[in-house]
Amino acid sequence: MDIRDLQHNEFEKYWAKNRVFSQFEAMLDLVFLMSDKDSEQVIYGQVYEFKAGQRPLSNPLLQKRWNWSRQQVRTFLDKLEKDGVIKREQPHSNHTLTTFTYLKSDYYKGEQPNTNHTLTTPEPKKTTRKKRDYTYIDSIISLWQRMYLESREIEYDVTTRGKDRAAVSKLIQMNKKANPDATTESSMKNFEYVFQISLAINGKKHEWLHEGMSLPLLVSQWNTIKSIHNETNRRNNTQSTREEKRDFLERIGDHFDKIKSAES
Numbered sequence: 011m012d013i014r015d016l017q018h019n020e021f022e023k024y025w026a027k028n029r030v031f032s033q034f035e036a037m038l039d040l041v042f043l044m045s046d047k048d049s050e051q052v053i054y055g056q057v058y059e060f061k062a063g064q065r066p067l068s069n070p071l072l073q074k075r076w077n078w079s080r081q082q083v084r085t086f087l088d089k090l091e092k093d094g095v096i097k098r099e100q101p102h103s104n105h106t107l108t109t110f111t112y113l114k115s116d117y118y119k120g121e122q123p124n125t126n127h128t129l130t131t132p133e134p135k136k137t138t139r140k141k142r143d144y145t146y147i148d149s150i151i152s153l154w155q156r157m158y159l160e161s162r163e164i165e166y167d168v169t170t171r172g173k174d175r176a177a178v179s180k181l182i183q184m185n186k187k188a189n190p191d192a193t194t195e196s197s198m199k200n201f202e203y204v205f206q207i208s209l210a211i212n213g214k215k216h217e218w219l220h221e222g223m224s225l226p227l228l229v230s231q232w233n234t235i236k237s238i239h240n241e242t243n244r245r246n247n248t249q250s251t252r253e254e255k256r257d258f259l260e261r262i263g264d265h266f267d268k269i270k271s272a273e274s
Contacts, residue, residue, distance in 0.1 A: 031076040036086060039075065040096070043067065067108060146194075147178045153198065154205055154225060161209040166224075177225040184232070204228070207239045
């Protein structure tokens with residue numbers, strides 16, 4: 011309900027008496043004093059017509075209602091009129107009453123406020139999602155399937171393509187972060203290398219990785235896979251170094267044997 015639907019006599023009972031009004035309260039009081047419909051009033055024996063939003067008032071009356079000084083009332087009303095909030099007219103030069111017209115509301119222009127407070131929910135805007143192009147992602151999945159078949163001699167079963175696509179998307183981000191300037195061709199080679207070392211993991215110690223190897227597992231366990239690969243390389247390098255040393259010592263030994271045979 012619009013607050014102006016209240017009759018002023020209903021509204022006025024909430025005012026505390028014998029106190030100084032604030033400017034805000036004085037403004038509210040002035041609004042409620044305005045007539046809400048066209049009316050006629052007899053003033054000093056003469057009939058005057060007043061439109062909705064008008065009311066004959068006197069400064070002394072407002073001074074008493076608001077508990078203000080005469081100068082305060084005059085200054086306040088002058089400011090309201092200057093700001094275009096009210097308009098003041100004297101029906102007759104001999105009258106102390108002034109016709110006040112409230113200018114800031116359509117309520118007093120014959121347009122009654124809307125009392126229907128039923129909330130209406132606006133129709134949601136229909137948004138059409140742009141279909142994502144999975145061509146590049148699916149080509150990486152195809153590369154994985156081919157390498158999986160070559161390594162394990164069984165086909166990789168894509169049970170949930172959404173999960174595999176999400177894993178590949180993350181793999182692409184990881185590659186882009188590590189190689190910002192990588193081309194599509196070089197990126198595919200990187201993915202091929204990643205798939206190769208992932209599928210090469212074997213042994214009892216890493217059986218859980220070997221048996222459950224999939225694209226989502228590869229991405230989530232990539233740090234573990236790298237660690238295993240690095241450790242395997244280190245062992246292989248150590249073994250190669252030992253074999254090279256043994257071969258060298260054997261060649262040196264054969265050389266010395268030949269020298270001894272020649273001397274004897």
